[in-house]
Amino acid sequence: MQVSAPPAAKADRYRWVVLTNTTAAVFMSALDGSIVIISLPAIFRGIHLDPLAPSNIGYLLWMIMGYRLVQSVLVVSLGRLGDMFGRVKIYNFGFTVFTIASILLSFDPFAGGRAALWLIGWRVLQAAGGSMLTANSAAILTDAFPAERRGFALGFNQVAALAGQFIGLVAGGLLAAWDWRAVFWVNVPVGIFGTIWAYRKLREPAGGRHPGRIDWWGNLTFAIGLSAILVAITMGLQPHGGHPTGWQNPVVLIILAAGVLLLVAFVVVESRVVEPMVALALFRNRAFAAGNAATLASSLAQGGLQFILIIWLQGIWLPLHGYDYDQTPLWAGIFLLPLTVGFLLSGPLAGTMSDRFGTRGIATSGMLLFGATFVGLLLLPIDFPYWAFALLIAVNGIGSGMFSAPNTSAIMSSVPSAQRGVASGMRATFQNSGTALSIGVFFSLMVAGLSARLPAAMSSGLIQQGVPAGVAHDVGALPPVATLFSAVLGVNPLEHLLAPSGMLAALPAANQQTLTGREFFPHLIAAPFEHGLAVVFVASAILAVLAAVASSLRGSTR
Incomplete structure (x- = not known):
């Protein structure tokens, strides 16, 4: 006679099923947010579109920002729908939508602008599927795990999300070197397996639906x-x-x-x-309000950091250290791995410790450590020793991991079961909106700083290399957005700017070699870029301190 497992053993097994499935989901969703960034050069070459042409920069921006915009907007509504109709049901449907969109993205039948619109459109659908996963995964985990083990579970989940962002940078470079469509294929087997697994194994908790x-x-x-x-x-x-x-x-x-x-x-x-979409009374709960305020401030501090560090590495540091521009996207992802390692080490540990000692002290200390690393980065020279850079970004990841898991656990444990879906969605909205706002604000600050100093430096540098003054001034007057994005895309900026005029080919070979070499542009942009970095890092340090203050005001949460 077969003896069934005791209820406690079944519940424990089910918790691990929930943890592994939701971890795979958030990893896949986060990976897709970054894998496209590093693969943009191969994608635009594949669809025969120059993204740096003035009329095409919009396509480039929407490929980067569209996914984040949709995730910022939809997660609260989808979290509320999960509370009403079942979190597992909405989550499972999100897996299906995400997988279908990934398949459609890889079958782009067009070229040029129409091909870019095809990709942007299906990325929107993919982001909608990812929003269903993101909005309900934390709520499903909170339902499955008891309060004394939630910190560990949510910490593990948060680690997967950040790991997906940075692993995507490396995976995108490797896959795009083979075929740009492989960037979207990589999600398909995971999506199909995860969808079937979720439909078969996940279940709604008793009383999990709250119709309205x-x-x-x-x-x-x-x-x-x-x-x-x-x-x-x-x-x-x-x-x-x-x-x-x-x-x-x-x-x-x-x-x-x-x-x-x-x-x-x-x-x-x-x-x-x-019956509001968001019960504003939730914000009278100090732990919920302070946790979300800390989430927003930390996301504002951190969201644009990835792009700024990528530009720093690809536009200046890697070329100065012997890397060709077309190799810099992949190597930038590799050189940023200490940030991921720091988060991977601290996230689960901080979540487990918060289950035992409470969330406030660990999360607040993490934000202070996170903010201190921006002061360290501010003190680095523009051509830094890599060991110092690696140490600082590793500590940055450790601080972020110390904050993320305890903060999420405190937010999700502070609300009643009937509102966990919308609470999870609201937390994700503050995080995603902060990231999108951060990218916009940091880029604007960087562009403004470059606009004040780069044109004169660009013009004088080109004139010294034999470029006629009129052409040099015209190139120097071009908006620095294209210059920044050319570095992100692994394109030699000056070669891209000068080639259309035919002036580059008319210069002596020695001047051509100097202008398109690895050192001329980095030295040209170093001083203006360093000024922009200072503004960005000071702003991030201040926001990290504000996040720590908000975290400290959450009250005792054990």
């Missing part, structure tokens, strides 16, 4: 308002009317103002409807 009415006005004002703000930020990164950015564009300012007004309307709507 959909708050249409709340959903609309929130989605359109936040979308408008993020769209305005993305448009603000594009040159307009002779200015290096689009912040002087009246359309950008109108869209931004409309977004802010709609979010104000959202708060008014939520305070008056009977």
Whole structure:
């Protein structure tokens, strides 16, 4: 006679099924957010489109920002739908949607601008599927694990998310070298297996559904308002009317103002409807409010860091150390691995320790350590010794891991079961919105700093190498956005800027070699870029301190 396992053993086995499945899901979703960044050169070559042409920069920005925008906007609504109709049901459907979108992305039948629109459109659908996973995974974990083990489970899950972001940088470089479509193929087997596994094994907890009415006005004002703000930020990164950015564009300012007004309307709507999308009373809970405030501040500090470090490595440090521009995307991902290792080491440990000692002290200390690394990065020379850079970004990852898991555990444990889905979605919204805002703000600060100093340095440097003054001034006056993105895409910036005019071919061979060599552009951009780095790192350090202050105000959470 077969003896069935005791209920405690079954519950324990089920928890591990939940942890491994949701970990695979968030890893896949996070990996896809970064794998495309490093693969953009191969993708645009594959669809025969020059992303650095003035008319095509919009395609490039939306390939980077579109995924994050959708995830920022949808996670709260999808978390609320999970509370109403079943978190496992919405989560499982998200696996299916994500996998289908990955398949469609790899079968782009067009070329040029139409091919880029195809990719952007299916990336939006992919992001919608990823949002269903992100919005409900933390709630499903919280349902499955008892309070004394949640920190470990959520910490493990958060580690997978960050690991996916940075492993995507390396995997994208390796896969794109083979075939740009492989960047999307890599998700398909994981998606198919994860979908079948989730449908067969995951189950709704008893009392897991809390039927109610959909708050249409709340959903609309929130989605359109936040979308408008993020769209305005993305448009603000594009040159307009002779200015290096689009912040002087009246359309950008109108869209931004409309977004802010709609979010104000959202708060008014939520305070008056009977069944709101977000119960504003949650923010009277100190642990919930302080945890989300800390999440937003830390995401603002950290979100743009990845792009700034990539530009630093690809545009300056790697060429100065003998790497060709077309090799820099892959090597930038490899040289950033200490950041991932730091997070991998501290995340699960911090989550386990928070189960025993409480979340406030560990999360707050993590943010202070995280902020201190920006001071260290600020003190590095632009051509730094790698050991110092690696040590600082590893400590940065350790601090981030110390904060992330305990903070998530505190937020999710502070709300009643009926509202875990929307709480998970709100936490993800603060995190994703902070990341998107950070990218927009940091890029704008960097572009503004470069605009003040780069044109004169560029013009004088080109004239010294025999480029006629008129051409040199024209090249120097070009918006620095294209210069920055050319470095990110692994393209020799000066070769890209000078080749269309035919001037490069007319110069003596020695001058051509100097201009397109590995040292001329890094030395040219070093001083203006260092000024921009200082502004960005000071802002990140201040935001990290604000996140630590917010974390310390959460109260005792054991």
